Structures are given as structure tokens and as C-alpha cells.
Amino acid sequence: MGSTNGYDALLVVSFGGPEKPEDVMPFLENVVRGRGVPRERLLEVEAHYQGFGGVSPINQQCRDLIAALDVDLPVYWGNRNWHPFLEDTVRRMKEDGVRKAAAFVTAAYSSYSSCRQYLDDIARARAAVPGAPEIVKLRHYYDHPGFIAAMADHTREALDRLPADAREQARLVFTAHSIPVSMARTAGPAGGAYEAQLRRAAELVTAHVEEGRAWDLVWQSRSGPPQVPWLEPDVCDHLEALHAEGVRSAVLVPIGFVSDHMEVVYDLDVEAADTAEKLGMALTRASTAGTHPRFVSMVAELLAEPEPAPCAATCCPAPVRPAARPGR
Template sequence: MRSLDRTYLQKDPRASRHRVCHVGTYDALLVLSFGGPEGPDDVLPFLENVVRGRGVPRERLLEVAEHYQSFGGISPINQQNRDLVEALRPVAGVPVYWGNRNWHPFGEDVVRQMKADGVRKAAVFATSAFAGYSSCRQYHEDIARISVDGGPELVKMRHYGEHPGFVAAMADHTRAALEWLALRGHDDARLVFTAHSIPVSMAETAGPSGGLYEAQLRRSAELVGQALGRARPWDLVWQSRSGPPQVPWLEPDVCDFLRKTDAPSVVLVPIGFVSDHMEVIYDLDTEARQVAGELGLPMERASTAGTHPRFVRMVRELMDEPEPRPCPLTCCPPPRSRPQA
């Protein structure tokens, strides 16, 4: 087991133990994320954690592993979470911890450390902004799984895809991509928002009344467009589809869209992600860029929210909001048959 040297805390200079500060109802903040490998030897064990219990064929794991190995076996997500935690420390007002679902530092280890540090109640910021089983409900399941007797109460903060801080960060990054294209003589780019595709059956059951995943993404895209002074036309397309071909997933795929669009140039805006992790740098920066190059289609990709100051401040603002109401038990149910990775 690796040590918890990647857990970030505030330290009391007058004592050797960690000092628990109190802001509002929370005395700590936990950034809860997906996790990712940090070297070639990590890749397969990480992927096995991701798909545990889902019956994914070994050959499919090896195929996905090649995506990671093409980047040295390193996903950017862990370093980007470290950067986010460091950016949050001056503004959170409480100790900031970081834990993952699928790789070190594992959430359960971090929560045990929080208990030892005397944390009583922590806000949980999931690095996923929208409704859905994988993007929300599964984080509630993670919280239930990693909670320990006598440990802190963990409260997941609400969806934030429509929060002004998220919208401002995405608008700024999209503006930068538009300006870069304009400098190359392409000032008529079409905005193409992307998000992780999910099975249609999961999309239809997202949220209390269904359909909330796609509806929230469309609303976020609309707000970013408005912030840029650009009404429609813009598009919402999907990426990172996986699983057997007989299972319907949200479409169109971003590469299929690029092959059919009549836009003179495009800016891909990964609205469904908060950091430039593997699915962004492979599916967009590698595969989609290759397709655009083959078509002679000028393309830029906007950055994700990352550590944009307005996004960082948003996390603190979420902590100041009233505690979210628990989701209904019928909200975003687990898939009856898990799709392959």
C-alpha cells in the first residue's frame, strides 16, 4: 500500500498534528475523483480496478491499455487533481484532502486519515459536474463505501455544470481557442461541445424524471455560448463510447460528426469534463485531431476548467450553499447490465 503523501492538509505551525479548521458546517473538503495510472506498471492494475465485476474481456483491457501506454502509462488526471487541490488550499478555509475511486490515493485510505485528523464533517467535491449513474450516483456509492465508523460525515456537493464559475472558466478557455483559430485566419469556427457518451438506457434514467444528463449538458453549452455572445448554431456531440455495438449509446460520435460537418473550422469544447485527462487527450487531441487533419478541417480544442481561478472559487462557493438534499433512491439507477469499458 502506498503512503498518503499525496493527501493535502493544512498544518498548525505550533504543533506536529494536523489542525482541523471550521468553515460553516464543514471542517474539511474532500476532492473525490476517478484516479489514473502514473506509470506503465500501473496501467493494467488500474484498468482491472475500473472494470471489476463487469466481465470485460481481457483483450478489451489490453486495447484500452495501449491508449495509456502511448502516453508513457501516465494519465494526466492525478497531477491535475494535485494542482486543483493546491489551488483550493488558499481559498477553501479548511484542510483539503484528495482521494480516488480506482487508484492511489484511494478514497477509503484518505477517509481513515481524515478520521485520525479529527474531521467531523466534510464537503465532497466530485470531479464530475452532471447527473447520471457514472457521473453522480456512483460517487454517492463511493461515499457510502469509503465511510468509516466514527469517521467524518461526507456530504456530496451538488451538480455544478450551470454554476457561473464553471461557465466562466469554460467560456474563457473556449474564447482562447477561438482567438487562436482567428489568428490563423479562421474566424468563423463552429462550437462543438463534447461529453462522454453513455448508453441510451442510462441517459433516459438520469435524474429524478430521466433525461437530466443530456439536458444539463445542453444547458451548460447554451450558457457558455451566451457568455461568448454566440447563440446557436452550436452542436453537442459525444466521445469515448465503449461497449458492445448492439447496445445503443448517445450519438453522434465526435469523429463521425467531424466527417459530416460542413463547418469551415471547429472548436471542440469538452464541456463534460473538468480536467484534461486521458479521454480528452486521446479521444480529442489524438483521434479527433487526426480525423480533422485528414479532412483538412481547421480545429482547436478548448481546455477544460482545470484550475481556472473562477472554477476554483466556485468550489468554495458550493461549500457555502445550503446542504444538498439527498437524491431520490430511484434517481440515476445502476445499469442493469454494465457496459464494457
Template sequence: MVMGSTSAYDALLIVSFGGPEKPEDVMPFLENVVRGRGVPRERLLAVEAHYQGFGGVSPINQQCRDLIDALDVDLPVYWGNRNWQPFLEDTVRQMAADGVTRAAAFVTAAYSSYSSCRQYLDDIDRARAAVPGAPEIVKLRHYYDHPGFIAAMADHTRAALDALPASERGAARLVFTAHSIPVSMAQTAGPQGGAYEAQLRKAAALVTEQVDPARSWDLAWQSRSGPPSVPWLEPDICDHLERLHDDGVRAVVTVPIGFVSDHMEVIYDLDVEAAAMAEKLGMAFTRASTAGTHPRFVSMVSELLAEPVPARCAALCCPAPRRRPTPDAS
């Protein structure tokens, strides 16, 4: 069925990664994230320390609440996470009890890759299989190039530029960042391969076009994890800052284009590690906010709901990598 309004659905489901909200949540949350991947305990302890440095709280759950509060849709809104409360299965069970028959799923990941697309589809399928009478759940399309997402990121990028010293703004470099993934995953991200990086570059180009078409920009990566023997997308943001410094760049605005909320990977990898590297190099440095609850991003959700019901992704879309990644947690 193809329909052009929210009448195609009787509920909206926000699906997100999830995050701890108090210190004692952190390790159980991380164990959920890496279950079955054989991640060394010392790696979990290192990531746990990142969270505990911020009081054991990831901002991502509160940002989901803020997004839900900001939405203006004529549907009941539900929320379920992959890795922490409220868990997706529990939410689907509540939806079934409430009589929901067909829900649209808005996933807080804008791009194509195993982790940001196929894994969420698998999560939804598992949750539905565990709940008798579960509603049909239709994942809304990728929105990396949607005008609402681009406008929100352009506004935040302008604000970050304005936060630089006036003497540095004109020549400041935009460095867009996204979660690195294994090269094997990037090469099989979609039916034609390479969709993840190509989509990120398109989004970055669209944002730059709105902010300042003449301004130089790059795409760098953050949050790499996993064994050193497994190649991941490069360059790392801190390595890239060193190269820019060597090339004479004196000011940088980092734009976390690969994320839609300021969760732990954003605030630790950029606001702590990258900022410290920039300070060490003597570079002026600011970071743009993620889309969050920018009005254009919020209205984008309603616009996606009004689009024709998307077809389910093909079975070969965004397949699992040849070797499972072990990313840091949000």
C-alpha cells in the same frame, strides 16, 4: 441543518476517478475500473495502449493536486479516488483518525448520471462503512450551470477560437463533447429522466452565450465503449466531424464541456483521434481546455461550500443502468 458558510463542515474532500502515474500502474488501474463487468481482455489491452502512448500516465491525478494547491478554503483538504491511489477508503480512514466529523465532498464530475453521481455516492457509502467512526460526508451539488464553471469554459473556448487561423475564426463551429453513456442510463439519469443530456445542453448554451450568442454549436459524444448491440448516445465526435465537413464547415473548436480536467479520454479521443479526423478532412481544428485550475472554477468550490448544506440525493436519483457500461478509463 442549513448553514451558509464553510462552518457547516470541518473538512473538504476532493473525490475523483483516479488514474495511473507510471506504466506499471496502467493495467491494475484498468482492472479496478472494470472489475465485475466482464470486459474482454483485448479491450483492456487496447485501452492500455492509449495510456502507454503517453508514458503510462494520466494527467488526472496531477490535476487534482493542482486544484488542491489552488484552493483558498479555511478547511483541511483531503483527496480520495475511486480507482487508484490515493483510494477513497484510505482517505476516509485518515479523516477519521484526524477527528473529522463532517466533510463536504467535491466530486470532479459536474453532471447527473449513474457514473458521475450515484456511483460516487455509493463509493462514499462503501468507504464510510469500512471505516469505524467515519465522518459524515455530504456531496456538494451538481455544478454544471454554476457561473464559475461556465466562465472558465467560456474563457477557454475564446482562447481556442483565437488559436484558429484568423480567416477561419468567424465561421468556426463550436462542438461541445461529453462522455457518451448507454441510452438506458441517459433515460434514467434523474427523477424526471434525461437529466445528463439536458444539463450538458444547458451548459453548452450558457458557454456559447458568453462567447458569441450568434455562433452555431452542436453537442457530440466521445469515449463510447461496450458491445455494439447496446445503444449509446450519438453522434460520435469523429462521425460528427465528417457530417460537418460534408455540410461545408471548414473549422471546428471542440469544447470538452463534460469534463473538468484533461484526463486520458480528453487527450486521446480529442487531441489524437478527433484531431486526426479533422486533419484528414482538411478542417481547421482546435480544442478548448477543460476547467482545470481556472481561477473562476477554483473560486466556485468555495462558493459551493458557502451554500446551504444540500439534501442527500433521493434514492431513485441517477440509478444504475439496466446494463452496466464499460467506459474507457480516465
């Protein structure tokens, strides 16, 4: 590996997820703390997790990514919402003598929840640990060749899983987590960047897979109250619209996610798959980037880039919203 810009550690920062049934409700309460989410909504989402044994795949995917990394630095891992918590990890880094760490966040795009909120998480964790190391968040990587190559390979593999007679005309349906329109189209340095970055990533992946193949960008995992506008169309509604247009096969490409978690395995592998089955539509789902070798090598490449400039304080502001519902 090349230069590491004076970093003496790499910190992987992620969302976190439960790993046994009794973890689920405490985890969800962490996710929605201070947002006034009704108990009945938490119970509804808890049932999704319990349908998978109370385990989200995201923590194991973080472990797998860390095990695959080839970097000449000690690697630490801290989560926003579940063990290992970021504050505990920063405390351990300080005790180990780390002075300056690069933070690789498992979110590739610009928005409040995928960028600014992680910066705030890092700042709070450092404030809670006297003498905490400096932590520099690495840049957004939605268009990095390593991420694009990984998603293109996974998309080809998903196409190959379709029946031969359905493969040629299959629509690529790129999905990402819906967010409030007020968040997606906010003013400021990153205004509108989330949707534009996702479209660019989808364009790049499609060009690698097959120039000219039809594709769409749609949304999933809406979790807000119905009176608040969120990005649309929803993936299940879009599959119904495609079917009405005569499209009979599709590949779901979770371009908005870098690892599987409940919003991928429930919203796509259960809800969207059920919708397609009812419609008689052939459907497969591409894997997330996960531990694809090009995605793994991308992390080392980001470490070797010039240190990114800090985000502006006004970047990716939090949306003004009423009490919301948790994501799945």
C-alpha cells in the same frame, strides 16, 4: 471565505488514473472489476495510456486544483480507481478527527457514473471505516457561473488559436462522455437530466463567447458493446458530417469534463485531431476548467451555500447492461 455550514474538512473525490507504466493494467482492472471485460479490450486501452508514458493527467490536475483552492478547511483527496483510494483517505480523515466533510466531486452532471456511483463510493468507504466522518456531497455545478466563465474563457482562447480566416465561421462542438441510452433517459427524479444539463451548459458558454454562434453537442469515448445503444453522434463522425456540410473549422469544447484525462487527451487530441487533419478541417481544442480562477473560486462558493438535500435513493440508477468495455 464565508460560511462552511459546519464542515470541518473538504474532500475532493475523483476518478483517479495511473501515473507510471506499471500502474496502467491494475488501474484498468479496478475500473472494470466485475463487468467481464475481455482481456484483449483491456490491452487495447492499455496501449492508449502507454502512448502517453503510462500517465493519465487527471491525478496531477487534482493536485493542482487542491493547491489552488483558497478555503479555510483542511483538504483531503480520494479516488475511485487509483491511489489515493477513497477508503484510505476516509480512514485518515477519521484518524485526524474530522467529523463532517463536504465532498467536491470532479463531475458536474447528473448520471449514474457522474453522481450515484460517487455517492455509492462514499458510502462504501464510510462503511469500511468505523467511526467515519459524515460526508456531504456538494451539488451539481454544471450551470454555476464559475464553471461557465472558465469554459467560456477557454473557448475564446481556443477560437483565437484558429487562423484568422477560419475563426469567424468556426463551429463550437461541445463534447461529453457518451453513456448508454438506458442510463441517459432513465425514469426517476434525474431521468434525462444528463443530456439536458449538458445542453444548458453549452448554451450558457456559447452565450458568453458569442451570442448566435453555431454550436452542437456530441459524444465521445463510447466504451460499450456495439449492440447496446449509446448517445450519438460520436465526435469524429460529427466532424465528418460537418465537413460534408461545408464547415471548414471547429473548436472542440470538452464541456462534459472538468479536468484533462485520457478520454480528453486521446479521444480529442489524437483521434478527433487525426480525423480533422484527414478532412483538411482547421481544429482546436478548448482546455477543461482545470485551475481557472473562477472554477477554483466556485468550490469555495459551493461550500458556503446551504447544505444540499440528499439525493433520492432512486436518483441516477445504474443501467442494466451486458459486459461493457472500459473507458479510455
